Amino acid sequence: MRFFLLSLLLLSVFIAQTGFLPNFLISSAIPNILFVILIFFAFGRFDFRELMALAFFTGILLSVYSGSAFGADLLAVLASVYLVNFLAYNFFGKENFFVFCAGVAVGSVFYKIFYFGVLKSYELSGIAPISVPILKLIAQVSAISVVVNVFSAAILYPFLKKAISLIQNNK
């Protein structure tokens, strides 16, 4: 039941992210709310298998609706969420507002690196006919995306805490 509710939450956010948020760009960047929510989950709130399953579901959604080669979002989301979960248990310590924002920032940076890294490997292996100037993209696209994601995380943090406590009470 809890997994179903979480999947429904992610699906609703996904619809908002593709249908609603593109009309409210912040300096040409859309906040990746789905990813911010996954990072929130990665701070030890759920069983690791559940977290990976939710990350897989989110990655599939992003890949299906992405304009770039299929699978890049999926692999990037899984790797970033695993990394943030690892850091949360071994480095960040007790989760609070600032730790969460730091986790989002670190996760966003790694997401971009993994994402463009996968696309570059697609280009080099000939799987997809794309051109990926990887360093230029990481510099140009990633910086503003990280800032936007952290800004969104700061706004969403109290709402996410409330929503997750309601969902966890329904398990």
Added chain:
Amino acid sequence: MKPQKKTAIFFLFISISLAVIFLNQQGLLESPKKYASFLMSAPSKVAWSVAGRFSHFFSFVFNIKNIYIENSDLKNQNQKLLAENSYLGDFIAEKSILEKAKNIQAQENFSWQIGRVIGADAQNWSGYIIVDAGSDDGVAVGMPVIDENKILIGKIAETGKNFSKVLTIFNSSMKVAAKIQGGDVFGVVVGDYAKNLTMDFVAKERLLTQGEAVLTSAKDGVFPEGLVIGTVKDSKIKPENIFQSVNVKSELDIYGINKVIILTKF
């Protein structure tokens, strides 16, 4: 949970992901993807139309300063154009009859379908929008997509029964055969993931000036001739290169588009 077990679970999901990617490469996931997009199209349409109403108010508030600056620039430009217009008046009068005849003949060969934008890709750097016209409306993969000012948006990448995905010119897998207005300089326009357009394979001998129009040349057989891509921003000429590379400025605002025109026949 032990770190080793977490790592094992992580690699299990990575393996599943690689299997899914492999299945997609083999084309076995087309039906599920289309079905998923069909289910998402209705709520996306609602979200997009609701967002449009809110965004007009917010964009006005945030852009007041930009609107003032743009207004001043447009007034200056208007005065320059009025001066040019009086000089070119005689030439225009003579050519206008011939041009009108040519345009009418060209336009009569266009068949089109109007599509309403109902969504965009979840991450904006891949330049991708979704419209509510699909195969039931006569839309097919590869058809060009423009706006009402004949500015090139992109082409149809995927279709469902009542929706289509439009790959825009900013996507790096889109390559458009282009020319500089005047007809003697050709090249290929390519986007990148950061919303920049570059025109490659341009002859080095031709010196380009800022503001020259970049249009489709129809040499790729994909887009009709004369669709507006943008204007020349600047160019890079290196002595060791055979061609020059031109940065193209596009006025296209992908997320400000509400309706598109899909050229079903041209």
